[in-house]
Amino acid sequence: MQKKETRWGLFFLSPWMIGFMLFYFLPMIASFGFSLLRYNPAVPEATVYIGFANWIRAIVTDSEVLLSFSRTIHFAAISLPIGLGFALFLALLLNSKRVIGKSLFRTLFYMPSMIPLVATVLIWNGVLNEHTGWINIFIERLTGIQATGLQGIRWLADPQLVYFAYTMFGLWGVGNAMIIFLASLQGVPTELYEAAEIDGANFLQQLFKITVPMITPVIFYQLVLGVIGSLQYFLAPFVLTGGSGFPGGRTRFYMVYFYKQSFAFLNMGYGATLAWLMFIVALIITIILFGTAKYWVHYAAGEEA
């Protein structure tokens, strides 16, 4: 009986297992092989085995690795809480019985998530422009503070502000998290709220005693994906600066640096090392997150992830 179940289980897992071998496991091993080489695809005949020299360079001598990594963490520490908080806030708002025209709001808040990121970045690049962008013009007209021009708020050129500007692009991607939060909010059995209502629980008590605990699996899922996504943050700085790191190197995130090494300088051996290092860091962070899960994530079926 157990044997039969195992065989069925493996049958269902087989698409993943085949894909895993072909597209993940074997290329990963091969990629580790690359990290031990000095390899430039433009001059493949000059390929040499250099042992762990790439690894030593990445961990010890190349200070840009640590710098770009700490920039990435710094940006994630700003953009993730704001992004997830905003998504949950919108989901709660749109789940409220009181809002009129919910379905229209939902569509409109989701809409920017559907715009290809390249286009999102181009639109925000315009609206945050210090001279002609509407954000600065409106701030100036509403508050009287000088916001436009070189003395104004230079969202994308000021090292103090650029992470907040990039966080704003990210808010346009709030739709996915919002929809998932919303779906999970609607999945919370209404009996729980009815019972709480009878017991006289107020809105905040219901929020923290029922709503949030019931949707922790989804919050957890979003958190894991968010952290991993942040580590690979690439497109916006690449489209806007071509990877130059403007302003002052602040947007040369880890993935941007990896891209430059691999595809601009064609140091693919070193690039493979950087990619492997990123994978190790991502894995450690995920293991830590999963370790904390049993203290705050509640699964209905009782089986832990």
Added chain:
Amino acid sequence: MTSKKLPKRNPVPKKIRDRFSAILITGLTLAILAVFLLPMGYGIVTAIKSQAQFGFVGAPLWPASPATFEYEGETYDIYEVPINDRMDRLGLAVRGRQESQFIDPDNPEAGLITWEGSWRSLERAWEWDAQWDNFRRAWDTINFPRLLWNTLRYAGITTFGAVFSSALVAYGFARFRIPGKNILFMLMLSTVILPGAVTLIPTYFVFLQIGWVGTWLPLIVPAFFSWGTNVFLIRQFIMSIPKDLDEAAMMDGANPIRIFFSIILPQSVPALTAVALFHFFWAWNDFFGPLIYLAGNPEKFPITVGLTAFNNLYGAQTNLIQAASLLTAVIPVIIFFFAQRIFMQGVVITGVEK
């Protein structure tokens, strides 16, 4: 003491209180939405501006061109002139430092009107001038129909592959006792967090060896072998479905394939729809893969890569860039508008549970 003696105030009727808070919360939501969509407004307005407007200092925010007025074969620029204690829109006829002469477009026969002051201190008058044609220009220049077809095909095929294969795998992970399942699951999660770059170079070389580079195959085929994030989401969902139904079906002798199709899939519709939507839009947004595998084959480009190439060529034409950016968003917006109903219905059905 006195407070005890006060008669209880009549509470505001619940109905009115509810209506008041509904208006308040809806208003708050509306305000947030307005700020949230501000860049969209900027994009639309910028897309229909004429290229010339970007060069004008003091041009208004809305699409406009400087107003002019023609009379007896002469063209007069219209200015905002403070005259007779109000602003009048008058055509400038004679420029002067001390005084200038104007002509009233509404009443040109009345002759010249003299105004004391330098014409240079005056503001130009603007009139609404929306260049809707910019959308057509962007459409033609970027060869939109081809980009659209490429993107639709890519998104459609990979969405089917990703949802079906991911549902199979998710069912396997959620319901079967398999030795080492937790290790396998951790492995699968590590593919979610695996930076795509780690596998990129060796994969690229293999695809190059078998002649797939320059075709859609490297982008489509992997989607049929399930997708870690999708499996994760569907598995979470299946785990929340009570086991009673599939256990009952098992007792009746149904095999797992049948249970998968007749019990698990129908109950997972909200998760499947969510995954389908997310994957479709993911494919619509996909940039890095097509960029690498379709490099040098512009006739195969999807929208994102085509838009980037367009931006590199026409970056100075802000209006065309905004127009093209908005064009790329139209179809996903429409699809979501319809698919959203299916999605929400599914959520409601599972929410009731019976």
